[in-house]
Amino acid sequence: MPATLESIEAEIATLHETLESQGLNSRGVTDIFGRKFSLPVDDEHKAKKLGLTQIFCNFSNPHMRAFHTSWFGFFSSFFSTFAAAALIAYIGPDLNLTAEDKGNAGIAAVAGTIFFRLAMGYICDKVGARRGLGTLLLLVTPPIICFIIPGVIVNAGGFIAARCVIGWGLATFVACQTWCSQQFSKSVVGMANATAAGWGNLGGGVTNLTMPYIFLIMMSFANDDVDRAWRLCYIVPLVLHVVGAAAVFTARDLPDGNYAELEKSGAKQKTDSKVVLVTGVTNINAWLLTLTYGFCFGVELTMNNKAVNYFYTYYAVTPQIAGILGSCFGLMNLFARSWGGILSDAMNVRYGMRGRLWSMWVVQALEGMMCIIMGQVTIDMASPDRMLKPGSDDFVRPVYNKDPSVQPQDGMWGMWNTTNPPTGFPYTYNTEYTFTINSTKSAWVKPCGSNSIKTPDTGVLFYGTENAIELPLPTTSNFIVVGDVMDEECVRNQGTLGVTMVVMVLFSIFVQMAEGLHFGVVPYVSAPALGVVSGMVGAGG
Numbered sequence: 395m396p397a398t399l400e401s402i403e404a405e406i407a408t409l410h411e412t413l414e415s416q417g418l419n420s421r422g423v424t425d426i427f428g429r430k431f432s433l434p435v436d437d438e439h440k441a442k443k444l445g446l447t448q449i450f451c452n453f454s455n456p457h458m459r460a461f462h463t464s465w466f467g468f469f470s471s472f473f474s475t476f477a478a479a480a481l482i483a484y485i486g487p488d489l490n491l492t493a494e495d496k497g498n499a500g501i502a503a504v505a506g507t508i509f510f511r512l513a514m515g516y517i518c519d520k521v522g523a524r525r526g527l528g529t530l531l532l533l534v535t536p537p538i539i540c541f542i543i544p545g546v547i548v549n550a551g552g553f554i555a556a557r558c559v560i561g562w563g564l565a566t567f568v569a570c571q572t573w574c575s576q577q578f579s580k581s582v583v584g585m586a587n588a589t590a591a592g593w594g595n596l597g598g599g600v601t602n603l604t605m606p607y608i609f610l611i612m613m614s615f616a617n618d619d620v621d622r623a624w625r626l627c628y629i630v631p632l633v634l635h636v637v638g639a640a641a642v643f644t645a646r647d648l649p650d651g652n653y654a655e656l657e658k659s660g661a662k663q664k665t666d667s668k669v670v671l672v673t674g675v676t677n678i679n680a681w682l683l684t685l686t687y688g689f690c691f692g693v694e695l696t697m698n699n700k701a702v703n704y705f706y707t708y709y710a711v712t713p714q715i716a717g718i719l720g721s722c723f724g725l726m727n728l729f730a731r732s733w734g735g736i737l738s739d740a741m742n743v744r745y746g747m748r749g750r751l752w753s754m755w756v757v758q759a760l761e762g763m764m765c766i767i768m769g770q771v772t773i774d775m776a777s778p779d780r781m782l783k784p785g786s787d788d789f790v791r792p793v794y795n796k797d798p799s800v801q802p803q804d805g806m807w808g809m810w811n812t813t814n815p816p817t818g819f820p821y822t823y824n825t826e827y828t829f830t831i832n833s834t835k836s837a838w839v840k841p842c843g844s845n846s847i848k849t850p851d852t853g854v855l856f857y858g859t860e861n862a863i864e865l866p867l868p869t870t871s872n873f874i875v876v877g878d879v880m881d882e883e884c885v886r887n888q889g890t891l892g893v894t895m896v897v898m899v900l901f902s903i904f905v906q907m908a909e910g911l912h913f914g915v916v917p918y919v920s921a922p923a924l925g926v927v928s929g930m931v932g933a934g935g
Contacts, residue, residue, distance in 0.1 A: 608627050612624070808877050816865045
């Protein structure tokens with residue numbers, strides 16, 4: 395009889411394991427208040443199953459609600475922070491921004507978040523990641539509203555300040571990672587953290603992809619007023635922030651409940667802030683991860699700020715095409731960061747913590763290699779920022795002023811190519827016509843440079859020859875891209891775009907995987923100071 399009972403119990407245990415492997419809470423485990431979990435949990439009530447079914451079909455409290463609202467909140471902040479980079483072709487001329495202004499704004503957008511990421515770690519340990527994330531999403535909405543209202547942000551100073559404050563929202567990353575670490579067991583926390591952060595980072599790619607097209611839609615509502623159109627675009631990130639914050643507040647701090655109800659019931663003691671802070675900042679492993687995380691997430695922030703403008707400026711594509719190309723870096727977050735988390739968990743099963751660390755080092759080294767290769771693709775080519783010195787193979791910075799009347803300088807009237815025949819010319823298959831645009835100062839560009847301008851009425855065909863003739867431009871587009879189409883030494887004219895894209899995508903995959911691998915390690919560094927450690931590492935990025 396005892397043997398039979400033992401065999402039945404063994405069969406039941408096996409059945410439970412089978413059902414739990416499918417993501418079912420077959421044992422009927424509940425939280426301390428009697429609420430049944432939808433996922434199988436460990437002794438700490440952290441979810442121990444996270445597969446595609448759970449990710450795409452489960453939004454229940456507490457585990458999957460925290461997962462989905464945390465990544466969406468982080469996604470919203472990424473979208474709003476880098477919206478300006480996606481629209482810079484339109485914002486720049488409207489606010490009369492210099493290249494230095496654009497660079498400073500990009501720095502401000504990510505520099506401001508360093509303090510807030512550190513603070514968010516402390517906040518997560520003190521009052522919970524949920525409240526920190528939701529509150530910060532709402533806190534940074536005023537400058538988004540200021541972008542929308544005409545006449546509020548009208549110069550470089552206002553633009554830089556607004557980008558800085560909106561960038562504070564990137565600290566939602568710390569809340570996202572802390573929250574997921576509190577909800578998922580260590581067997582799946584690598585994948586949970588990596589996927590939530592990856593989908594959040596995806597906001598950078600999505601904003602680069604969609605904002606230039608949202609601008610075209612808003613142009614129809616703004617009667618082709620560029621200033622009004624780009625401002626209306628900011629309605630989208632504003633809505634994302636409000637919806638994201640509202641969703642976050644419907645979730646739960648911890649598997650067993652919110653901080654307040656747990657403290658009231660005696661199930662959780664109030665945190666000693668000083669002890670938590672000291673525990674985190676004195677951990678040498680936390681500082682090492684802070685340093686190395688800067689080499690992957692810091693790279694991603696830089697690329698999100700620079701990629702669209704790089705393709706627009708160096709390859710002379712439209713802002714919409716530049717948005718598509720630039721978005722490819724961020725869009726790899728759809729899967730690549732998850733790959734890093736999955737790899738971290740797999741290496742942990744086989745080799746323990748050493749496996750997590752070695753895989754992180756190898757992938758980050760591959761990331762660095764791809765970064766070098768990407769630079770080598772165009773290293774010997776002329777660009778808007780450097781031109782070949784006449785009579786030598788040396789590069790020099792061009793002397794340039796936006797005003798064509800200022801001389802001497804290296805500026806030139808931009809040219810525009812089209813296969814549409816101008817008035818009075820017959821259509822000939824694949825025949826290209828080159829118009830020089832000299833009727834507006836906005837068409838004055840650097841050597842190898844380009845600019846998107848409002849389509850003028852006319853351009854000059856056969857410019858600089860005795861056959862020069864001014865004709866209406868054969869296009870119905872509101873904007874055209876003008877630039878240096880003749881100099882074969884320019885990056886834009888050497889046909890390297892395809893190679894650059896392939897290398898950039900590989901580069902991005904390794905960047906995102908390295909990020910996921912880092913936060914497969916972070917939950918192991920210091921359980922009592924998880925928020926502080928997450929904040930430190932996030933600030934390093």
